[in-house]
Amino acid sequence: MNGRFKIFSDPVHGFISVPRGLILDLVASEEVQRLRRIRQLGVGHMVFPGAEHSRFGHALGAMALMHDALTSLSEKGTEISGPEMEAALAAALLHDVGHGPFSHTLEHELLSDFEHEQMSRALLGRMNDRLGGQLDLTLAIFDDTYERRWFHQLVSSQLDMDRLDYLRRDSYYTGVVEGSVGVGRIIKTLVVHPGDRSAEDRIVVEAKGAYAVENFLIARRLMYWQVYLHKTVLAGDFVLRSVVRRVRSHILNNRATLVEGASEAFMFFLRHGYSSADIDNTDVQDAFVSLDDTDIIYSLKRWVGSSDPVLADLSRRMLLRDFFRVDFGVDNEKFAEGQLEDNVGNYLLQAGLSSPERLFEDIPYYVHRSRSVHEAYDAKVDSIGVLNRSGQIDELTISEETHIVSGLAKRQVRPFICFPKEID
Amino acid sequence: MNGRFKIFSDPVHGFISVPRGLILDLVASEEVQRLRRIRQLGVGHMVFPGAEHSRFGHALGAMALMHDALTSLSEKGTEISGPEMEAALAAALLHDVGHGPFSHTLEHELLSDFEHEQMSRALLGRMNDRLGGQLDLTLAIFDDTYERRWFHQLVSSQLDMDRLDYLRRDSYYTGVVEGSVGVGRIIKTLVVHPGDRSAEDRIVVEAKGAYAVENFLIARRLMYWQVYLHKTVLAGDFVLRSVVRRVRSHILNNRATLVEGASEAFMFFLRHGYSSADIDNTDVQDAFVSLDDTDIIYSLKRWVGSSDPVLADLSRRMLLRDFFRVDFGVDNEKFAEGQLEDNVGNYLLQAGLSSPERLFEDIPYYVHRSRSVHEAYDAKVDSIGVLNRSGQIDELTISEETHIVSGLAKRQVRPFICFPKEID
Amino acid sequence: MNGRFKIFSDPVHGFISVPRGLILDLVASEEVQRLRRIRQLGVGHMVFPGAEHSRFGHALGAMALMHDALTSLSEKGTEISGPEMEAALAAALLHDVGHGPFSHTLEHELLSDFEHEQMSRALLGRMNDRLGGQLDLTLAIFDDTYERRWFHQLVSSQLDMDRLDYLRRDSYYTGVVEGSVGVGRIIKTLVVHPGDRSAEDRIVVEAKGAYAVENFLIARRLMYWQVYLHKTVLAGDFVLRSVVRRVRSHILNNRATLVEGASEAFMFFLRHGYSSADIDNTDVQDAFVSLDDTDIIYSLKRWVGSSDPVLADLSRRMLLRDFFRVDFGVDNEKFAEGQLEDNVGNYLLQAGLSSPERLFEDIPYYVHRSRSVHEAYDAKVDSIGVLNRSGQIDELTISEETHIVSGLAKRQVRPFICFPKEID
Amino acid sequence: MNGRFKIFSDPVHGFISVPRGLILDLVASEEVQRLRRIRQLGVGHMVFPGAEHSRFGHALGAMALMHDALTSLSEKGTEISGPEMEAALAAALLHDVGHGPFSHTLEHELLSDFEHEQMSRALLGRMNDRLGGQLDLTLAIFDDTYERRWFHQLVSSQLDMDRLDYLRRDSYYTGVVEGSVGVGRIIKTLVVHPGDRSAEDRIVVEAKGAYAVENFLIARRLMYWQVYLHKTVLAGDFVLRSVVRRVRSHILNNRATLVEGASEAFMFFLRHGYSSADIDNTDVQDAFVSLDDTDIIYSLKRWVGSSDPVLADLSRRMLLRDFFRVDFGVDNEKFAEGQLEDNVGNYLLQAGLSSPERLFEDIPYYVHRSRSVHEAYDAKVDSIGVLNRSGQIDELTISEETHIVSGLAKRQVRPFICFPKEID
Secondary structure, three states: OOOOOEEEEEOOOEEEEEEEOHHHHHHOHHHHHHHHOEEOOOOHHOOOOOOOEEHHHHHHHHHHHHHHHHHHHHOOOOOOOHHHHHHHHHHHHHHOOOOOOOHHHHHHHHOOOOOOHHHHHHHHHHHHOOOOOOOOHHHHHHOOOOOOOOHHHHHOOOOOOOHHHHHHHHHHHHHHHHOOOHHHHHHHEEEEEEEEEOOOEEEEHHHHHHHHHHHHHHHHHHHHHHHHOHHHHHHHHHHHHHHHHHHHHHHHHHHHHHOOOOOOOHHHHOOOOEEOOOOOOOOHHHHHHHHHHOOHHHHHHHOOOOOHHHHHHHHHHHHHHOOOOEEEEEOOOOHHHOOHHHHHHHHHHHOOOOOOOOOHHHHHHHHHHEEEEEOOOOOOOOOEEEOOOOOEEEEHHHOOOOOOOOOOOEEEEEEEEEEEEEHH | OOOOOOEEEEEOEEEEEEOHHHHHHHHHHHHHHHHHOEEEEEEEOOOOOOOOOEHHHHHHHHHHHHHHHHHHHOOOOOOOHHHHHHHHHHHHHOOOOOOOOOOHHHHHHOOEOOHHHHHHHHHHHHHHHOOOOOOOOHHHHHOOOOOOOHHHHHHHOOOOOHHHHHHHHHHHHHHHHHOOOOOOHHHEEEEEEEOOOOOEEEEEHHHHHHHHHHHHHHHHHHHHHHHOOOOOHHHHHHHHHHHHHHHHHHHHHOOHHHOOOOOOHHHHHOOOEEEEOOOOOHHHHHHHOOOOHHHHHHHHHOOOOOHHHHHHHHHHHHOOOOOOEEEEEEOOOOOOOHHHHHHHHHHHHOOOOOOOOHHHHHHHHEEEEEEEEEEOOOOOOOOEEEOOOOEEEHHHOOOOOOHHHHHHHEHHHHEEEEEEEHHO | OOOOOOEEEEOOOOEEEEEEHHHHHHOHHHOOOOOOOOOOOHHHOOOOOOOEEEEEHHHHHHHHHHHHHHHHHHHHHOOOOHHHHHHHHHHHHOOOOOOEEEEHHHHHHEEEEOHHHHHHHHHHHHHHHOOOOOOOOHHHHOOOOOOOOOHHHHOOOOOOOHHHHHHHHHHHHHHOHHHHHHHHHHHHHHEOOOOOOOOOOOEEEEEEHHHHHHHHHHHHHHHHHHHHHHHHHHHOOOOHHHHHHHHHHHHHHOHHHHOOOOOHHHHHHHHHEHHHHOOOHHHHHHHOOOHHHHHHHHHHHHHHOOHHHHHHHHHHHHHOOOOEEEEOOHHHHHHHOEEEEEHHHHHHHHOOOOOOOHHHHHHOOEEEEEEEEEEOOOOOOOOOEEOOOOOOEEEEHHOOHHHOOOHHOOOOEEEEEEHHHHOO | OOOEEEEEEEEEOOEEEEEEOHHHHHHOOOOHHHHHHHHHOOOHHHHOOOOOOOHHHHHHHHHHHHHHHHHHHOOOOOOOOOHHHHHHHHHHHHOOOOOOOOHHHHHHOOOEOHHHHHHHHHHHHHHHHHHHOOOOOHHHHOOOOOOOOOOEEEEEEEOOHHHHHHHHHHHHHOOOHOOOHHHHHHOOOOOEEEEEEOOOOOEEEEEEHHHHHHHHHHHHHHHHHHHOOOOOOHHHHHHHHHHHHHHHHHHHHOHHHHOOOOOOHHHHHHHHOHHHHHOHHHHHHHHHHHHOHHHHHHHHHHHOOOOOOOHHHHHHHHHHOOOOOEEOOOOHHHHHOOOHHHHHHHHHOOOOOOOOOHHHHHHHHHEEEEEEEEEEEOOOOOOOOEEOOOOOOEEHHHHHOOHHHHHOOOEEEEEEEOOOOHHO
């Protein structure tokens, strides 16, 4: 009665058609529905108030772009079978299913030595077991063991559907129009370049699309510095991580009463010292799937009433967006090593948040010296190829069209310090 | 250091300038920051996945439109003082501060005999006390006791800044482009019509803006039937209300163990039978301010494990968007009174969710007969006036330009039934 | 080398794919390329400065929507053959090919008793002869003689691809956002309802699309009153028609020197008294195809120097947008019959544009009494059907969802007068 | 009666308010109204069919952005007087008034040794004389003789209102979304940096705006290669210039009958060998003001029937968009010097466009060897300054935020050849 597709209205891509059957079942799964409760930008929505979107919309969007890309490649003569189409859609839909609450902010706080891709892989395996192997091909694409390796490129590379979607989407929701990317143009200019003895099949971009790709790299770089690594976002990240470390410290020191009332699933991770080695532990997976942003916010609301003044203050700061201040550059005399810590110490004493004997322990929750790092383009791994007019592949850095990519292919590092506004 | 304004990037209106001082302090208050944790559309985001925006952005947006409207009126010669501007901005910012979690879905479930406007008024008073009377004029405008009554019109009427913002905003986030409203055109054609002995000053729209106003009424009507009262939204509303009523029933019947683990602030309202009469109770206000969407979702995640199979099932349905089905119209024989309940009963037994002795009690959580009601334009209260070409005010229903408003000025009622998909 | 399609970048619909072969050949024809030189909105761009788009983009857009509609119907199970697809695309592309310069403004001035659809039909025939019958099926669809009559509905009805495209497009270019239509939603809800003994196959809209259709009717109505029949547009239309009538009068009275220097193709029509009866005359067709907006503007630039002061003044008014004034309503005493003409006469004398002996002849070029007429929905011809939930077709006026269409289904008439601003 | 402003609806910037008085009079002048008849992108609309917008909208848009910029600077504490505001608006409105038909395509064909800025200056002077000196301050700003030199920067520099408007506008109309620029963000971060003994007052951008400026440079570069210097645009430019040169050749050689019927104003320039030295000649100015795109198109339509087969062919190619082909790169053996000309010669003979004795003369109208040049950022002239966090000005190339500008600050050159598709 309702046709072969379920239609979702997406403000970014318009109508998204989800095929009934395996793909729609995946959308309905607890793993994917949980993404509705994980904001795409972590604390970013507290700086860009429109950006309250979740990872669920992004998962659908990446899947929709995968569909568009495969349809376009197919029109250009690349044969794609039904099972390949389905597996690629599933891979795009599930590529980020392993993200935890507040996405990147807490990525290294819940489990040590951890990347979310590992959990995505683990949950893909878990879902495949439940589905009796229906995701075998999806897993092969994800693991890059499928022989047509260009499928993996569409799922994970420097020009994958993930990036194309999140830039368009985050631009739409933040209102940072400069981050807007010509997704349609890029997808229309992708082509599978047939390999030979020396090289495998590979997704490359036609020469006329090279400017759009260059613009995509620049837009991504702008979004990093303007949004993802915005200084107020960095400040919010640090406050939230301070909360987590404070709670861990109390647990380690048997001061459980100071942190009571919090979410059980959250405490499960805070109590144990799990690392990426535990990722196949079923209890860990179960706890992870049941954990989302609401657990963290709920816990913060409880900890506002903690009898530890530092935990209460940090939690209040998160909830009321009373973040610290971030200054880029470290040459400021005022903030010389040691001096900054002294000033923060004085603030903590005056504000009644600490006492002389606890000061040494408390200061690190209020001072942070770090650096933001971004590399707009990495020419060394999975570089982007451009099909030039004589049918050869140029790497993007040397393509005739793109004179500035080499300027992008370096690591940009910006040191910063983070401290309470009150000491300024 | 950063000038007289703090700038927010809003995807809907562009850059919003918030004046430092009282208005920025209000934005930073716990009452307003809490709106970040209350979604604008309740369960609506589960039907329109892009619409995960909160009431915080809407509050800022209504304030921004108030600023635009007053600036435009001022350019047309209406004098507006600094304190009036500030008070009107505050009124627009705070007009919806009394919304509770899941907005309209739970409006009548937490306190009986309640409208969110009452709580907005109570919290405005509470904030005014804290601020030593700085909101006196805001309150007068809100209460419609300020002598220039047209200020109240901008805050609350059939053409107020609230409606102009939420239609534009909800259209932007749902992707329902037809709901888009010519906000700029409407605001540019507003004018204060000077009163005389028989009539007070009044905001009216110039004749050339009448089509845009008409379009606004139609867009609003479309958004009601297409989004706010979408049948899957109605289904989600019912499931969530069933959860709440089920928990209340367990509490009344001393079955607290069945509902344990939930959010304290939520349970505070579920345990007590508060009504709008208790709105000035400080404990009630405190609990209300500490309550938001995360309390409800956190509680649902706990109740999924309840030993009451009905509560567990309903909670799971909410979290996984496994909603009921809604059918409009009641002439369907299959769903004749009694027959539908029998079918639902059979389903509950087969699914192991109920037992013969509990069936009579359990069925009402799974069946709902109700009706959606919308009146696109109410000509009887605060009608919209059109300044015609001879300088007189026509009511919108009889304005030369707007032949169809009279068709809108009637209550549209659509009966529906709601029941588990499984029995279909 | 370039695949099966040529891609056009369209700001309204994104990328438009034009199939190589017949369709691309049609796009390249002189008849279609000429549409680049005919503005979609006649004098409308002088009121809405962004709306300088031509009929060429609209032709491509209607074709693109036809492709989307047929693809969607096909996914829903309606079989569509390759030749049918091609013929329908051609019909959408060519549906307005018979428009002349300044579109509707001069529609009845070049040939008497004429509708542009007649010329579209004639040029279709001419092209078909040239193409050796490749447009036979296109013509059958256009003429509504093809047995699957719903194809004709998509080309010409109250919900055809023409209207869907021009509303979206004119809204985009004028900046009148309220005119925006949910084209995607409407197209996705179209369905071919199989006929039976009493009724033929027919395009109808699913019930869930009824609100979007209603909104489309309202948006269209708003665009008529706000844009197409904007009072300054009406004024510009009249000035241009006055120019044409003045020139015709000079020709009839053997005063050719007063109008010399003008475009030959334009003069061809002004010299002869062609009517729709001459539409199959090859010379008329040739002249028509060679005629576009530039002929009219070029001629106006020459006539600014005419020794007839009236023709010079009217031409100058067109070029400098020094239009007349339009007042709606005729009850204004000042403009009583006779009085207005007297005032205009005085103006013409004082301005040196006329003399007492020529006054009686000259006044009609400066005064116009007329009425704008719009009928938002005509329930009597090709009504729009809604597929209700029990599988029956309701006419739009009585569909459960659309309470206001009956209000739209009446002719709205607005009398107006048009005269030089100077007499006011 | 209508307030202090006339409102224009602009699809790019929304509502534009034009102050009544001098500015509105300027808008109504023949010099500015003429811009309605000059397309912004020359032949660009034949490649991007949506981009049919004229220079009139751009003039209004640049003026609107000037208003926004001055309002923002004023809010930040820079004092701006009424006359300064008016003069700056006029300068933005009139900055491009000296553009001729087809903008850049024919810039060097009508007068030799000519830049359109010279004609803008001449027409500004002419208008100022007519207006009795009301544009004195505008002229001073335009000429950069006004003491507050930063006003000139807003009118003409690498970050002026002209560029901000045309990038946003051309992106909107072409549908090349990657060209979209964060105009609002850039304008909000502009600030007048007070000079001292060593430096004058200067417009600079706050550090937080540096990414948006960088993105603006990249977007501009993309628009150059993707739109303004698109290979089909280059091909169209060459065809049109070939037409002009062919006509000039006939005139020089007394073959006037081959080019008769064309626009007088166009022929005025083709007959004479005017150069920029003649720019103050009143006849030249009059002819220039009366000349626009319609003269060229009208003439092409006449020349299609010329008895010179080359002129007829080239004119037909322009009207039917049957452009030549452009290949970038010159290393293609097939197109070695001489060989290409031979092939073209053969084509001309076979197509009956030339004869052996005329071949040498005719070939150059069909072959073009040239190079496209673009410099995204010129660090040597009027460089863009960034106000860093310690209150100093960094030049954009060395600003901490912008690592790639130095990569942009070099001239990019792309050789190409242009020839009839038929020889390929």
